[in-house]
Amino acid sequence: MTTTIEVDNVSKEFKLHHGRHQSLKERILHPGAGTVEKFSALENVSFSVQEGETVGLVGHNGSGKSTLLKTICGVLQPTSGQIRVRGSLAALLELGAGFQPELTGRENVYLYGSMLGFSRKMVDVIFDDIVAFSEIEQFIDTQVKFYSSGMYVRLAFAVAVNVNPDTLVVDEVLAVGDERFQAKCIDRIRRFQEEGRSILLVTHNADQVRQLCQRAVVLDGGKMIADGPTQESLRIFREHLLEDAATHETIESSANIQVTSVTTPSGTFDVRSGSGMHFDVSVASETAFSGNFVIELFTRSGLLVSRSDAQASPVNLRPGVNTIGVDVAQLPLLAGIYDLNVGVVDSRGSTVVAWSEKAASLEVTYDGRESGIVEIGATIHQD
């Protein structure tokens, strides 16, 4: 196994200038004006990505993940520490940053390719694939300034994935394009995985990480707080968000609420597909609190099966231990193991107050012959 990206004890400090003047006149007139504050964006971060691995880099806004990404791509130099990247690396950072609006799509493909470090010959070979993937055949010889933003991004994404880098760095870009194009991008990323290339996926979307990554690294305030299997890292990530919420919002700090247990009357979580099920969630609260209750169901591969409406299941917690019952009339799931997350959010459904990741695992048995996740029970007719 070869290491493709090795981040070795990397720190990055920024100097923040307050009110410093940028023109020569102002600098001469006020030489000492402005103060410089040092801001540490990354502190001693170390991790590595192996060949064929897909690693998620998660953290909320301002956690330093974009800074780390930029240092990995070589746009920023770390203040101390070192990053070693083996083989070619293509970054889907701000798609289309290298595009020249005055040039045509075709000219931009070659220019962007060479910016990513690929020769004209290499781009020649994959040019047709790029155009086909981007779906803008008839506009390829049009100046890029006439493109719609969707076309712009599609072309940039098509170049970055089709140059077949050893490592692909993806930053929040899966949010672009329509749903169909997004699905196509995810497919392309899956093919990348199958080909044994490495991917570093940077996002604050936990669902995406669950879906695509085997491992996740969590950053918070420039420090690395977790590096491990996706489920475990995401649990730490969520708990950290809760702690932050508790310190930031005064309403929440008074409400010390915890999910203590999830139980079923029978004591097991084995269910038959199509049957009903009931389980009880014990929530301990120090004070009275009105909010909403949320459940999430995931497949083992990290696909979100269902998330309940976080604004339409109100619960009124009393001080002490509350029991909340959850009923499912008919479970439409097919055979498999499903992970259950439960939690309490505030009345607006925007802030998580208590959360239990992987509170229980359902084991669903199914006698029919349909396969997949959900039974839709299609019947076939012929006239």
Next chain:
Amino acid sequence: MNQPASASSERRSLADAPIRVVSHRASLLTRLKNLWGRRELLVSLTASDIKIKYKNSTLGFFWSMLSPALTLGIYFMVFGVVLKSGIPNFALYLFSGLVVWNLFQTSVNTATGVIVDRAGLVKKVSFPREILALSNVGAGVVYFCSQMLVLTVVLLAMRHQPAWGFMWLLPLSFVSLYLITASVAVLMSGITVYMRDMKHLMEVALMLWFWLTPVVYSYSNSMAAQLKSHGLLAIYFFNPITWIVLTFQRIFYVTQVAVSPKTTTMIHVLPNWPLSTYVEMNVALLGFSIILFFVAESLFGRLEVNFESEL
């Protein structure tokens, strides 16, 4: 490793792939190596610079010859006809110096603001940043070549023999010109990030610089005696572009002493130095410009570190 056969058969082993190291500051040698490794990007950027410049204009690339020709026409009218410089074949004299100056001036002028102008790219994509400035110099070289072509045509039309014995100094002189232009361009593009005034200051500085270079006047005829009497000769020759201009003029204009057609007096158009002086001058200049380029590169490396937060 569980790769599907189709993919693995085409891919080289990753274990043999080169490692790129990102650390605080790269050494000059690593920087130069990186630069050389990305020469193809330099070519593409240069090509796109030229394409963008002439896109949507009817005459297109023809402007790269037309606009220097018009400038030449203006200088010819002002200095040759109105002020009566008295230099015979004045257009040719102008042309042989102007090709040198045009390369230097257009490159430095465009490169000065290039990193600020392309901040979006600099903050997002990794490549040696000086390539942006070098691509402007590259475009300047392309225009230089097209002007040289015109110069050749003019020489042929006038049946004017260049100084063949000096011709081999031309590539030497050109390399120095390229390196000096590149050094100034790279350095200015970096400094402008920290001091945005540089762009305006540079325009004025270049104008002053132009008049300190013997392009529209003759150094030997109008400057040499004055400078010598004031002891300013050494300062005048601080300007390396002067050395290159004098070499170009010696090669293409050739005539050192001529009889002015209007006043019928003898004028020294070019200094009457022997070949050996030009050789010494150009060898020294080449050494100087190589050192200058290294200095510019390493200074740029220091400037580059904080681009992200300054842009």
